[in-house]
Amino acid sequence: MELSFQPITLDVNTPDREAALVFREGRLLAVLTRLSDIHDDLKGKWFVEAIFGEVPPFHAPVFETPDQFGAWLVRSD
């Protein structure tokens, strides 16, 4: 499974603006957000903001890197 990532900035009221679009074979699969310092221990980790596949986002953990999201997705498929 080939994933590609595109950095973006979210237009939100919270400090969690740094984000990445995740594409699978050219199609938008997910939006990941890099958690800001309001999240204490989770600061810097990647949170699944939205996902367009079959995997319910509520069960997704947070990830050290966007690549780890890809590895988790393979295991969850």
Add this chain to the structure above:
Amino acid sequence: MNANDNDAFAQVIRKLEMLAPLTEADRDAVRSLPLTVKTAPANRLLVGEGDVATNCCVLLGGYACRYKTTADGGRQIVSFHMPGDILDLQHLLLSRADHNVQTITEATLAWVPAAELRRVAQDRPILAQALWRDTLIDASIFREWVLNVGRRGAKSRVAHMLCEFAARREKAGLGSVERFELPMTQEQIADATGLTAVHVNRMLHELADDRVIVRDKRAVEIADWTQMCRVADFDPAYLHEAA
């Protein structure tokens, strides 16, 4: 009957008197119930879905929640409970538990055999009315929660949960609406509002940035109750004065 039991009966009677005008004979009937007071640690499952429950319980101290789970492990908290709340009143007439009941802090509980409570309710119409009214208010709160989880934005959902918690606490004589300790974790608030813990944290920060609340760890101060109610879309009419 020891002093502990006396306190327990006083709390149960106080709760029932908020629901219906009890007579002295009604109060005596409550005092005649074989009530067992027990403590439980935080996160103790009191009733599991599918259990055949033969007891009802009144929460005397601490906090609890009711929840249901999906087949793949998702959890939805469907209500929070505080001292004075009657948990599992439904087991008066429905024997099999259709949800889970769990403490969220250390708790003190008064257990009453459902058969005994049913007998007293059959003999004393005003007591039966109090229990029926409690069940109807419970249903009204569930309707409000469906609206909250299904149709309100994230900030309103969290604010609404806080407003309801504050208003019910005040009604139960546990303190003012303006300042309180939150017994539940952000994960539990997330499970109650259909959000993630990350998003609950964001919404609490937004409410603080808007100067509607002031937070200090678990303590929450509602700095502007009118504005908080507006943000939350909170109208306490659905609590029917007694909850």
